[in-house]
Amino acid sequence: MLLDWMPFDWILVAILALFALGPLAVTLRRWPNFARVLVYGGAGIASALICLAALLLLLRQGNAVAMWLPIGLPATALDGAGMIGGAHLRLDALGAFFLAVTSLGGVAASIYGLGYGRHESAPLRVLPFYPVFLAGMSLVIVADDAFVFLFSWELMSLSSWAMVLAQHRDAANRHAAFVYLCMASFGTLLLLLAFGLMSGGSGGFDFAHLRENSGGMNSLVLALVLIGAGSKAGLVPLHVWLPLAHPAAPSHVSALMSGVMTKVAIYGFIRVVFDILGAPEWWWGLPLIILGGLSAAFGILSAMMERDLKRLLAYSTIENVGFIFVGLGLALTFTGNERASWAALAFAAALFHVFNHVLMKGLMFMVAGAVLAATGERDIDRLGGLIHRLPQTAALALVGALALSALPPLNGFVSEWLTFQAILVSPELDPWALRLSIPAVGAVLALAAALAAATFVRAFGLSFLGRPRSTAAADAREVDGFSRLAMGCLGLLCVFTGIFPGFVIDALAPILGDLFGATLPRQDLSAWFTLTPISAERSSYNGLMTLLFIALSGGLAALIIHRLGSHRVRRAPAWDCGFPEPSPLTQYSALSFAQPVRRVFGSIAFSARERVTMPAPGDLAPARLEVSMTDHVWQSIYGPVEAAVNRAADRINLLQFLSIRQYLALVFAALVILLTVLAIWG
Amino acid sequence: MMLDFAIQGAQMLLxxxxxPLLLGLVRTLKARMLGRRGPNPIQPYRDLRRLIAKEAVVAENASWLYRAAPYVVFAAIWVAAALVPTFATGLVFSWSADLIAIVALLGTARFFLxxxxxxxxxxxxxxxxxxxMLIAILAEPAMLMIVFTLALLAGSTQLSSIAAFMIDQEVGLRVSLGLALVALVMVAIAENARIPVDNPATHLELTMVHEAMVLEYSARHLAMIELGAALKLLLYISLIGCLFAPFGMARLGSGWEAYAIGLAAYLGKLLAGAFALALFETSIAKMRVFRVPEFLGAALMLGLLAVLLLFVTRSV
Known part of the structure; x- marks a missing residue:
């Protein structure tokens, strides 16, 4: 009987199992170690099951599978006969891809959690919510009606919110959780309105019905979904919660929130805009491209200024989400201008970057967690020299940093290269607005990619290289085996996808066929795993060859020199122009490394001001350099809103202190007004 | 087929x-222009031989990354340089990296350095x-805009295809190409740490960029880095030659004479490049580090202008 089960059944069973693990963890609160192994082990196995089943569905390139469950609201969909209730679930190629990618992140985070969870001071603030979070994310992707979608979306938000509050004694974390909750509610509210608009009063909320029914208000729906899903994904200027909330959670949860949850938000956006809304207008891609470019540049600039390792990574997520949205915007633009094959290219670039970012960001947050576990520090100004203390973690961190810097031969480069290829075909488009804005966004993306390399030289170089800046860093110990296993798997996958990108592109074919009716050339037919997205004359890239050539020529050079020249090494004190300074504080710090970039870009982006206080000659006071930076987004958008809400709350507060007669009068007045409205409208 | 591989191999070795000869030539020419006799142009070879034979002195707290980086840097630049057509188009392995990937490979080398x-x-x-890293941040968008200009004209980011396009088609004088050339020269100066952005001959540490970064290196490690830097200079001059002055380049499958002509033309281009660089460097003063953003910002604006001109004039 079990053998008759289809992959989709396995997925649902695994999601149910994840849901069950949450309450189970609560009942096991007396045995926290057992609960930890059970929750992370169980979640890892369930995620692996989901991942395999989704991959099977994706690679078999079959039709979408659907299922109806008699639970949920009584009237969620329109049938031929009338309203029917229950939950509608469906998995097509797009869903299968996202499900495979998110559960892959889930597997890695669960393995990591097995080891990292030991450092948790209050495991019961994480364990019950962790599997529910995973289940919520998977359920968003298999949802086929608005109710299941929004329900699981909220489940995902609330369970992750609970884990952001895991270290609730820290006031900064409470603030982060509050901002997160506000932004999540705001986003869901907009999505709710969007689904209402799409349904248009017909009463049917299943996606099949919405697909037929959509029209009329589509541009408004696009705006609502862009803001609603974009706030979850971290698009500027809706990103403010992300660098607060992602680092506050335990590191494997940060990896999930930054690597995976933002992708679920992107899935929601794609599902509505590319699938449900149908044919786009020609200008729809434009706001996406502009917001994406803005997010990429602003996100990575903020990361460059950041000292906290986990916050830096959260800002880098904003950059990567920007890259993905530029790809999606290009795809939407090309579809709107009837260029299906180019749309397929741009969309493939975006999806490839989704996959890559799950791997890279998952890996790097785990590295940050390893550093935190080994030293207790997240501030890169208190780290240094960890390559000697954590050699394996350092090697994996180097892989992650190279990948996030979009450098060949790793995977991050491939998806950015594809995005650039998609930009390069765009001058054939007619509308002038597109012709002028797309190349400018290309320059912004190039700037973001170069800034990313500088950011990760700074992050990796200051924390892993150099001399230790604190005793905690000097005494660090390599982390446990589970953590290294999880990081190693992700690191290997980063290298593998960088060398063989063709496998990923081929796996995307059914999605592109579904959405655009066009695909990229089959990559498994090209020689030596070369990636040729359009044609061989136009452009090609081969990660395998690049890696092989570098390894061969570097190895050959080393061999020849060691044979013919000298291979002797003498260890000596550092030269440093003859004046080596023993104090590690004389090394470049996070602030000083960022100083050139701050000088060039900071005055515009952050109104950065530097003030140097030099004591008079003979005065023994230390010289001081003070740097002030302003968060314009917070000050110009969120600050006023916060002030307005507070003012309104103060006013409304009066209503709490009325007498019973006044309350009765108020109720009566409300009733009269409502009846009047009805009388006029009806 | 065998010939194709032989050409690719010859290109790598060439x-x-x-x-090093190019670097020596620039130094000698510069010295002559300044009224000094200057070293023999083959001096860099002697330096490299001497460095390779020496015992390496490595700081006590250096990690494996410090010792591996010179080889990675050298290999990445060498691979990039081997894929830029010099005397012949249509290299066998040109499909393994297009112009964007070549620029990114230089980025990998810089990352490790x-x-x-x-x-x-x-x-x-x-x-x-x-x-x-600051210079790279400013140079990379400008470089990408140059790539965009060429790719839009030739309909390809493949260097062989672009070079073939430049030889075969009547490209003529185009404003975009002129702007892109100026931008590329500016980027090349910045990327190779030449005057006015950086001074390769300085010994005042605080004014150095590239030399300060490799200050601790000695012996064979230093040799690898110096060779890498020389290769990078050669790469940029070859790139300018192949894109903007593709005269005489042998085409795929042509006879021995064509290759001989191509080789001679390439040597001529290198000589011209070395002379122009020496002349430029002797006639200009080095600028402060924080003037570099303006310099490279101008390159970016030129590149962007070139792309926009192309976008606007396309299919009107």
Missing amino acids: VLGLA ALAGLDIGTAFGGIGASRE
């Missing part, structure tokens, strides 16, 4: 063999790494 600068934990390494 760039490796010529790179900057990390190596930070590895010992001295202030000079930090200052060099941080400034090198």
Whole structure:
């Protein structure tokens, strides 16, 4: 009987199992170690099951599978006969891809959690919510009606919110959780309105019905979904919660929130805009491209200024989400201008970057967690020299940093290269607005990619290289085996996808066929795993060859020199122009490394001001350099809103202190007004 | 087929063999222009031989990354240089990286070099790494705009295809191409740490960028880095030659005479490039580090202008 089960059944069973693990963890609160192994082990196995089943569905390139469950609201969909209730679930190629990618992140985070969870001071603030979070994310992707979608979306938000509050004694974390909750509610509210608009009063909320029914208000729906899903994904200027909330959670949860949850938000956006809304207008891609470019540049600039390792990574997520949205915007633009094959290219670039970012960001947050576990520090100004203390973690961190810097031969480069290829075909488009804005966004993306390399030289170089800046860093110990296993798997996958990108592109074919009716050339037919997205004359890239050539020529050079020249090494004190300074504080710090970039870009982006206080000659006071930076987004958008809400709350507060007669009068007045409205409208 | 592989192999060895000579030539020419006799142009070869034979002195707290980085840097630049057509188009392995990938490969080399600068934990390494990354941040968008200009014209980012397009088609004088050429020269000067952005001959540490970053290196490690830097200079001059002056380049499958002509033309281009660089360097003063953003910002604006002109004039 079990053998008759289809992959989709396995997925649902695994999601149910994840849901069950949450309450189970609560009942096991007396045995926290057992609960930890059970929750992370169980979640890892369930995620692996989901991942395999989704991959099977994706690679078999079959039709979408659907299922109806008699639970949920009584009237969620329109049938031929009338309203029917229950939950509608469906998995097509797009869903299968996202499900495979998110559960892959889930597997890695669960393995990591097995080891990292030991450092948790209050495991019961994480364990019950962790599997529910995973289940919520998977359920968003298999949802086929608005109710299941929004329900699981909220489940995902609330369970992750609970884990952001895991270290609730820290006031900064409470603030982060509050901002997160506000932004999540705001986003869901907009999505709710969007689904209402799409349904248009017909009463049917299943996606099949919405697909037929959509029209009329589509541009408004696009705006609502862009803001609603974009706030979850971290698009500027809706990103403010992300660098607060992602680092506050335990590191494997940060990896999930930054690597995976933002992708679920992107899935929601794609599902509505590319699938449900149908044919786009020609200008729809434009706001996406502009917001994406803005997010990429602003996100990575903020990361460059950041000292906290986990916050830096959260800002880098904003950059990567920007890259993905530029790809999606290009795809939407090309579809709107009837260029299906180019749309397929741009969309493939975006999806490839989704996959890559799950791997890279998952890996790097785990590295940050390893550093935190080994030293207790997240501030890169208190780290240094960890390559000697954590050699394996350092090697994996180097892989992650190279990948996030979009450098060949790793995977991050491939998806950015594809995005650039998609930009390069765009001058054939007619509308002038597109012709002028797309190349400018290309320059912004190039700037973001170069800034990313500088950011990760700074992050990796200051924390892993150099001399230790604190005793905690000097005494660090390599982390446990589970953590290294999880990081190693992700690191290997980063290298593998960088060398063989063709496998990923081929796996995307059914999605592109579904959405655009066009695909990229089959990559498994090209020689030596070369990636040729359009044609061989136009452009090609081969990660395998690049890696092989570098390894061969570097190895050959080393061999020849060691044979013919000298291979002797003498260890000596550092030269440093003859004046080596023993104090590690004389090394470049996070602030000083960022100083050139701050000088060039900071005055515009952050109104950065530097003030140097030099004591008079003979005065023994230390010289001081003070740097002030302003968060314009917070000050110009969120600050006023916060002030307005507070003012309104103060006013409304009066209503709490009325007498019973006044309350009765108020109720009566409300009733009269409502009846009047009805009388006029009806 | 065998011939194609032979051409690719010859190209790899040619760039490796010529790179130190190019550097020596620039130094000699510069010295002559300044009224000094200057070293023999083959001096860089002697330096490399001497460095390779020496015992390497490595700082006590250096990690494996510090010792591996020179080879990675050298290999990445060599691979990039081997894929830029010099005397013949249609290299066998040209499909393994297009122009964007070649630029990114140089980025990989820079990434490792900057990390190596930070590895010992001295202030000079930090200052060099941080400034090198700043220059890269500013140069990379400009470079990409140049790539865009060429790719839009030739309909390809493949260097062989672009070079073939430039030879075969009547491209003529185009404003975009002129702007792109100026921008590329500016980027090349910045990327190769030449005057006015950086001074390769300075011994005042605080004014250095590239040299400060590699301050701790000695012996064979230093040799690899110097050779890499020479290759990078050769790469940029070859790139300018192949894109903007593709005269005489042998086409795929042509006879021995064509290759001989191509080789002669290539040597001529290198000589011209070395002369122009020496002349430029002797006639201009080095600028402050914080003037570099304006310099490279101008390159970016030129590149962007070139692309926009093309976007606007396309299919009107």
